[in-house]
Amino acid sequence: MMNSKPSWQVGLALVLCAIAMATMPMLANEAVAPMSSGTTTLVIALIALPAVASFAMFSGLASAAVLFIGAHGAAWLLIANISGNEGMARMPFFLLLAAAWLLAWRCVALLSAIRPLSKQVRTFLRLLIPAIFGAWILIIWEAVTRGAGVPFILLPPPSAIAARIGNSLPILAADVRQTIFKAVLFGYFVGCASGFVVAILADRVPFLRRGLLPIGNMVSALPIIGVAPIMVIWFGFEWQSKAAVVIIMTFFPMLVNTVAGLTASGHMERDLMRTYASNYWQTLFKLRLPAAAPFIFNALKINSTLALIGAIVAEFFGTPIVGMGFRISTEIGRMNVDMVWAEIAVAALAGSVFYGVVALIERATTFWHPSVRGGRA
Amino acid sequence: MLMTVNQATATSVERNAVVEARQLGLTFQTNDGPVRALSDVNLTINKGEFVSFIGPSGCGKTTFLRVIADLEQPTEGTISINGMTPEQARQARAYGYVFQAAALFPWRTIENNVGLPLEIIGLSKAEQQARIKRTMDLVNLTGFEKKYPWQLSGGMQQRASIARALAFDADLLLMDEPFGALDEIVRDHLNEQLLRLWRQTNKTICFVTHSIPEAVYLSTRIVVMSPRPGRVTDVIESTLPAERPLDIRESPEFLAIAARVRDGLRAGHSYED
CATH class of the missing domain: 1.10.3720.10 (MetI-like)
Known part of the structure; x- marks a missing residue:
C-alpha cells in the first residue's frame, strides 16, 4: 500500500528535527519568557512520534490522522509559546515549523490518495484537503511574522487582522x-x-x-x-x-x-x-x-x-x-x-x-x- | 457505360407523386471554383414508396435529400413536393428529416426532444403529450421519456430522433444515413423496426445510405447515383415481397438485386480508374 513506503516528507521532517535538537535553544537568550524544556520536548515528540508511526501504519487513513494531530499540535505549541517573545525565534523554531508543515503535507497527500466509497466522505475530504492547505498558509504566516518579528506595517500576522x-x-x-x-x-x-x-x-x-x-x-x-x-x-x-x-x-x-x-x-x-x-x-x-x-x-x-x-x-x-x-x-x-x-x-x-x-x-x-x-x- | 436514366414509371398516377424532380441540377460555388453536386436528375417518388439513394461519397445523394428539404437551393431544373415548392413544403411542415447523427438537444429529456417540433408548431400541451406517447411507442422507447440523450446508447438516440421526425405526422420522411454510425447488429434491428414502422404508417420514405444490403432490404425502389457530377445512373424496382424477414437477405432474389446495384455502382465508377 501507498503508506508502507517511506515518504520523503516524513524523512526530511525527522532530519529537520535532529538538526533542531542540535542547534537548541529555540529562542534567543534575551527572550522574556523562554520556552521550558518540557514544551520543547513535547514539540519534538509531536513531530517525531507520528512521523515514525506513519512508517509502521497499515492504513493510509490512520497514519493521516496521526500526522494531522502531530503537525497541528506542534504548530499550535510553537505559535502559543512565541507570544511575548516576538522576534526572538532562532533557527530551531523555524526548522520545527518546517518539519510540522512537512507532516501536514504528507497528511494531505495521504488524504488525496484515499478513494472513499460513500458520497458524504468524498465531499468531506474534498472540503478538508483545501482547508488544511489554507490553514497552513495562515499558520506559517502567523509563525514567521511573529517569530521573526516582521514589522507590523510590512505584514501584520493573521491573528491581528482577525482581531481587527x-x-x-x-x-x-x-x-x-x-x-x-x-x-x-x-x-x-x-x-x-x-x-x-x-x-x-x-x-x-x-x-x-x-x-x-x-x-x-x-x-x-x-x-x-x-x-x-x-x-x-x-x-x-x-x-x-x-x-x-x-x-x-x-x-x-x-x-x-x-x-x-x-x-x-x-x-x-x-x-x-x-x-x-x-x-x-x-x-x-x-x-x-x-x-x-x-x-x-x-x-x-x-x-x-x-x-x-x-x-x-x-x-x-x-x-x-x-x-x-x-x-x-x-x-x-x-x-x-x-x-x-x-x-x-x-x-x-x-x-x-x-x-x-x-x-x-x-x-x-x-x-x-x-x-x-x-x-x- | 450504363447511363440509362430510368424515367419514373410513366404508368404511375400523376396525383400520387410526392416528389417530382425535372432536370434538377445544383452547382456549389466554392473557393476552388464551381462544383457540380447534382446534374440532370429526373425522378418521381410516389406516395407510399420506400426509395433508397445509394452511391459513393460525393455522388449528391445527401444533396438531393437536402434539396427536397429546402436546405439547399437547386441552380437548374425544377422540383416539387406535394405540388409545392420545397420552401412552401418546408413552411407547411410536409416532411420529417432524420440526420446522420441523432442531433438531440442534451439539455432536453427524450420526451421533450421528441416534443420539440410540436412545441414549435404550437400544439396544445395535451396534444403534445398524446403524440409524444404514440411516437415513443412506435420506436420502442417507452420508459425512457425522462432520460437525457447522453444517458442513452447510440441506437436509442437515433430511435429517439426518428420518433422526433415522426411526431408531427408528416407523410414524407427524409432519412440521411441515419444508421451509418451504428454497429451491424443494432443496424439490422433498426432496419427491421423501420420497415415495420413504414408498413404501419404508410409514409413515403427517402433513405440515403451507402450500404448495398441495407438499400436492398429496405426499399421498394433503389436509386443508384454516381459522382462528378452527381447524377442518377440506375433506378431499380425491387421485386421482394412487402413482408421481409431478416433472412430474406440470403435469398437468390435478394442477391440478384444486390448484384445489379453493385454493377450500377461499378459502372458509375469505371471511368475513374
Missing part, C-alpha cells in the same frame, strides 16, 4: 453595503444584461455586428484608472459613479462571450430547426441560447471578479466617507495596515461567495454539458 475584523464589524458592514450591495451588484446586473441584449441585437442586425463589435473592443481597452475619475465627474461621488465603472468593465466580456456562444450550436441542429420552419426567436430560445449557456456563464464568472475590482478601484477617485476602496486608500495613509488587510480579507471572501453562487447556478443550469456531468460529448 472582529473589532470593526460595523465599519466593514457599512463598506460592504456601500461597495458591494450598491455599486457592484447594480453595475454587474446592468453591465451583464446590457452586454447580453446588445449581443442579441448584434446577432439580429448585421450592421451592428460589423460596426459595434470593433467599438466594443475599444471600450474594453479603456484603462479603468482613466475612466473612473471621469465617471465621478459625470455621476457624482456616490455609488452611481462606481456602478458606471463596473458597467463599463462587465459589458464587453458579456458581449463577446454571448456573441461567441450564439454560434456554438451545430449546423445539424440549426438545419433541424429549419426543417421545422422554426422562426428566429424560436430557434434562439430553444436552441441557440441553451447552447450558448456555457459561454454566458463564463462571462458571468469573469465579471463577478471584475466587478469587485472595478468598484474598489473606482472608489480611490472620490467617494463619500464609506466604501471598501475608500477605506483602503485612507487607512493605508494612516498606516493602519491591519484595517487594509481586513478589507482585503472581506473583499476576498465576498468575491469568492459571489463567484461560488454564480458557479452553483451554472452547474444547475448547464448540467447537460460534458464539462459539468463529467462525461463524453
